[in-house]
Amino acid sequence: EAGVAQSPRYKIIEKRQSVAFWCNPISGHATLYWYQQILGQGPKLLIQFQNNGVVDDSQLPKDRFSAERLKGVDSTLKIQPAKLEDSAVYLCASRLPPGGAQFFGPGTRLTVL
Amino acid sequence: QKEVEQDPGPLSVPEGAIVSLNCTYSNSAFQYFMWYRQYSRKGPELLMYTYSSGNKEDGRFTAQVDKSSKYISLFIRDSQPSDSATYLCAFIIQGAQKLVFGQGTRLTINP
Numbered sequence: 264e265a266g267v268a269q270s271p272r273y274k275i276i277e278k279r280q281s282v283a284f285w286c287n288p289i290s291g292h293a294t295l296y297w298y299q300q301i302l303g304q305g306p307k308l309l310i311q312f313q314n315n316g317v318v319d320d321s322q323l324p325k326d327r328f329s330a331e332r333l334k335g336v337d338s339t340l341k342i343q344p345a346k347l348e349d350s351a352v353y354l355c356a357s358r359l360p361p362g363g364a365q366f367f368g369p370g371t372r373l374t375v376l
Numbered sequence: 377q378k379e380v381e382q383d384p385g386p387l388s389v390p391e392g393a394i395v396s397l398n399c400t401y402s403n404s405a406f407q408y409f410m411w412y413r414q415y416s417r418k419g420p421e422l423l424m425y426t427y428s429s430g431n432k433e434d435g436r437f438t439a440q441v442d443k444s445s446k447y448i449s450l451f452i453r454d455s456q457p458s459d460s461a462t463y464l465c466a467f468i469i470q471g472a473q474k475l476v477f478g479q480g481t482r483l484t485i486n487p
Contacts, residue, residue: 294473303384305464305477305480306475365475367420
């Protein structure tokens with residue numbers, strides 16, 4: 264079974280630029296999550312999708328972050344404009360409800376200069 | 377008070393030692409308890425998953441939950457260099473689907 268795929272793996276941008284990350288979950292997994300992991304911290308949930316609907320985006324900084332999940336499969340997370348404090352690893356995870364563990368992708372490491 | 381407290385380490389032990397990793401939590405609504413392992417430049421992978429107080433064993437790993445004290449532990453027996461990673465405790469509130477993670481403990485097993 265293929266795992267969660269993410270791209271790009273690394274991205275370096277300057278502050279105020281825009282960036283987008285892509286995630287392809289495990290086939291058949293209806294629930295998809297985006298997490299932000301700052302160096303030395305645990306992952307923090309940004310947004311959760313159930314199929315293509317948003318379940319929880321309470322910790323998403325909506326003034327600069329947006330995410331979508333078209334057709335309930337792939338998802339993109341966008342930051343516009345980026346700030347220095349957005350430097351982090353962005354992890355995508357998927358899950359097959361009900362119950363079941365979340366499976367994580369390798370993450371995209373973002374550096375904002 | 378933080379919802380989850382986990383000693384960030386780093387923790388360095390010799391090969392073959394027993395390792396104890398711990399988390400405390402304050403949210404009584406946490407019903408599911410997990411440990412994830414994260415190697416450098418990789419995503420977290422699930423190690424152990426339990427929902428009741430007591431011990432759960434899987435090979436060299438034992439997860440322990442004490443709901444009355446709001447305390448969970450992960451024990452690694454006969455530790456190997458390949459166990460060197462960051463270990464994250466994680467929790468789920470019953471009825472919700474999101475994970476709340478601890479800060480992670482960085483562990484190094486020295487050959």
